[in-house]
Structures are given as structure tokens and as C-alpha cells.
Amino acid sequence: MPRRSVAKLATVTAVVAASVLAVAPSAHADxxxxxxxxxxxxxxxxxxYVPAGESCALTGTTITGNVSVAAxxxxxxxxxxxxxxxxxxANGYLDASDTAIAxxxxxAAGGYGVFLRDARTGNVTVRPKGTTTIDSFLFVEQSTIAGTVNAGAGEVRLDRGTQVERNVSTTGTYYTDVHDSFVDGTLSVLNSATGSVVCGSAVRGLTTFAGNLGGVQLGPNGTLDSCASGGYWGRDVSITSTTGGxxxxxxxxxxxxxxxxxxxxxxxxxxxxxxGGVTGDQAAATTNQAARLAGPDRDDAGDQRAEARRTSAVQEAVAAGDARL
Structure with missing residues (x-):
């Protein structure tokens, strides 16, 4: 390339880079x-964009583009x-209430968590933990997910009238629980460390539980969590290679x-x-209500974790003042 063209390109590149750096922090940048x-x-x-280690609290705000929450x-x-x-x-947190995300x-791997209440989103993905030390969570209440849920780490709970319009698939989570919710596609829970509870819910497609270490509880009278009623399953249900009951x-x-x-x-x-009947080995069914009532409440423990991060985030945002959007 001629020397003059190289010099001209370097000048243009420097001008563009300077423009981006100047524009990015502006409240009304392009x-x-x-x-x-x-x-x-x-x-x-x-x-x-929420910078690394910072907090942003928004009420009634419309964002016309994408959102990134840094580490x-x-x-x-x-x-x-x-x-x-x-x-x-990683270690980032999203808390969305009464909010629509198109x-x-x-x-990301090692992300702190996502809490959705009275919200609507597209697909929701929780990346596998990998080598990170943070156990993620996904808590969804009274929300609609117009797509799939795919989680590879942490605590996963769909609760209180949540609707998933496609499939729910988790692998290697700490637990995967579905309470009073509807899954319009398939449900697959594999290799969960403390198992899975499904109560008062409906799943339209095939359901698979396999390799779960902490047990599987469908309906009441189990040892994992409190539960008022069983559920409806539109197709076959398979529970295999499970320890813990x-x-x-x-x-x-x-x-x-x-x-x-x-x-x-x-x-x-x-x-x-x-x-379609039952295939496989069965033991005599017993009532485990006493054991269930004595055990920890998974819902309460999760809510406390989300509440602690939410409260801290809002306090930090208020202390930082007006974001000048």
C-alpha cells in the first residue's frame, strides 16, 4: 500500500476511535x-451499558436497543x-419486574443471577458454570418466556403462573423446580445436584428426568419441597438413574x-x-409429609438470595444519583 494511503488510513482510524470514546458516555449518544x-x-x-461493578436502577424506562451488564x-x-x-x-445481575424484553x-458463565417477575422475554439461557466459583440462579415468577429456557448451572425455579411457550432444558443445575406453571413444549432435567420438584404444573410435551442426584418429586408427599398438588403431563414421563428418592x-x-x-x-x-401404565421398578408408596415439613424451603432460600442482591443494587444506584439518560 502506498505510504500516503497508509497515513490517511491511520488518521481516519484515530478520528473514528476518538469519536467512539467521546460519544459512548453521552446520555444521548448514537x-x-x-x-x-x-x-x-x-x-x-x-x-x-452498565459498567463493571456499577449499579443501574430504572423505573418506566424504554430502551430501544440491546442491554449489556458488565462483570x-x-x-x-x-x-x-x-x-x-x-x-x-460474570457476577452480573438482572432484576426485571413488570418489564417486557423483546x-x-x-x-454468562459465573453470572450471579436473573430474577424475572411479571415480565415477558424471549429465550432465556444460563451458561454452564465452567471454572468459575459463582453458582448462578434463574428465578421466574408470573412471567411469560416466549421461547425456550436452557440452563446449565445454578438454581432454576419457574413459579406462580409462569408460562414457557417452548421447551425447558437444564443440565447440571443445583436444582430445577417448576411450581404452578405451564410448559408448552418438552421438559428435560439432567444431572441436577439436588434434584427436581414439579408441583401444580402442566407440561404438554415429553418429560425426561435422568441422572439427578438429589431425587425427583412430582406432586405432594415428597421430601424435597412443600407442595400442594400434582400436575398434568401431556405425554410420556421418564424418570431414570436417579438417587435420593x-x-x-x-x-x-x-x-x-x-x-x-x-x-x-x-x-x-x-x-x-x-x-399408558407404569414401566420399571416401584416401591410401596409412603407419606413423607413429616420429612418434607422438617426440611428446608427451597423457594424461601432462593428469594432471600435475590432480595439481598436487589436491595444492595438499588442502594448503590441511589447513592450514585441521577443516571442522566
Whole structure:
């Protein structure tokens, strides 16, 4: 390349780089808006970025682009709208209530957590933990996920009228629980460290539980968590290679129930209605209510973890002042 062209290219590159650096922190930049502090009912005309270790608390805010929460950052959104996707980095936290997110939500490996209440999102993904030391969580209440849930780490709970319009798939989570919710596709829970509880819920597609170490509880009278009622299963249900106990109580299964290679053998109560019958080894069903009531409440423990991070994030955002969006 001629020397003059090289010099000209270097000059242009320097000007562009300087422009980006100058524009990025601006409240109304064309590229990205930084958020440190609190913001209200305004429209952000581009992408939003929460810097590493900072907190942003928004109420009634509309974001027309994508959102990125950097490592150790916190974003708390109430009554907001996001036209794009939300990505949360390691040790980052997203808390969205009464908020619509048009795109996907992705929690990176080692991300602290995602809490959704009265929200609507696209696909939700929790990356596997890998070599990180942080155990992530995904807690969803009274929300609609217009896509799939795919989690590879941490605590996962779908609760209180949540609807997932496609499939739910988890592998290697700490636990995966579904309470009073609806899954329009398949449900797959593999290799969970403390098992899975499904109560008062409906799953339309095939359901698979395999390799779970802490047990599987479908319906009440199990040892893992408190539960008021069983659920409806639109197709076959398979529970295999599970340790810690399997209990199936007060369920309607419009297919076959398979319970094989579980240690101890599964307890399948007589009050289940299973259209396709049961395949596999069964033990006599017993009532485990006393053991259940004595055990820890998984829901309360998770809520406390989310509440602690949410409270800290909002306090930090308020202390930082107006985000000048």
C-alpha cells in the first residue's frame, strides 16, 4: 500500500476511535448509553451499558436497543421495555419486574443471577458454570418466556403462573423446580445436584428426568419441597438413574410413566392417573409429609438470595444519583 494511503488510513482510524470514546458516555449518544445510578420514564434511543461493578436502577424506562451488564454490574428494571436482548456478564445481575424484553436474556458463565417477575422475554439461557466459583440462579415468577429456557448451572425455579411457550432444558443445575406453571413444549432435567420438584404444573410435551442426584418429586408427599398438588403431563414421563428418592403423587399422565434404574426404587402413589401404565421398578408408596415439613424451603432460600442482591443494587444506584439518560 502506498505510504500516503497508509497515513490517511491511520488518521481516519484515530478520528473514528476518538469519536467512539467521546460519544459512548453521552446520555444521548448514537452508539451506547452508560447507566450508573437511577433513571425514570425516558426513552434511551440506543443500546444501554452498565459498567463493571456499577449499579443501574430504572423505573418506566424504554430502551430501544440491546442491554449489556458488565462483570459485577447490576441492572434493576421496573415497568420498563427493552426492544433488544439483555446479556449479563460474570457476577452480573438482572432484576426485571413488570418489564417486557423483546429479545433473549443470556447469563454468562459465573453470572450471579436473573430474577424475572411479571415480565415477558424471549429465550432465556444460563451458561454452564465452567471454572468459575459463582453458582448462578434463574428465578421466574408470573412471567411469560416466549421461547425456550436452557440452563446449565445454578438454581432454576419457574413459579406462580409462569408460562414457557417452548421447551425447558437444564443440565447440571443445583436444582430445577417448576411450581404452578405451564410448559408448552418438552421438559428435560439432567444431572441436577439436588434434584427436581414439579408441583401444580402442566407440561404438554415429553418429560425426561435422568441422572439427578438429589431425587425427583412430582406432586405432594415428597421430601424435597412443600407442595400442594400434582400436575398434568401431556405425554410420556421418564424418570431414570436417579438417587435420593423418586415420588410420584396426585398426577395425571396422558402417556406412559417409566421409572427405571432409580436407587431407591420410585414410589408411585395409587392416586395417580396414568393412561399408558407404569414401566420399571416401584416401591410401596409412603407419606413423607413429616420429612418434607422438617426440611428446608427451597423457594424461601432462593428469594432471600435475590432480595439481598436487589436491595444492595438499588442502594448503590441511589447513592450514585441521577443516571442522566
Amino acid at each position: 452508539l451506547v448509553t452508560y447507566c450508573i445510578g437511577t433513571g425514570g420514564a425516558v426513552t434511551v434511543p440506543n443500546d444501554l 459485577g454490574g447490576n441492572l434493576v428494571v421496573t415497568g420498563g421495555t427493552v426492544s433488544g436482548e439483555v446479556r449479563v456478564a 429479545g433473549q436474556v443470556v447469563l 423418586v415420588t410420584v403423587d396426585d398426577n395425571i399422565i396422558d402417556g406412559r410413566l417409566t421409572v427405571t434404574s432409580n436407587d431407591p426404587a420410585a414410589q408411585v402413589a395409587a392416586n395417580n392417573r396414568i393412561r
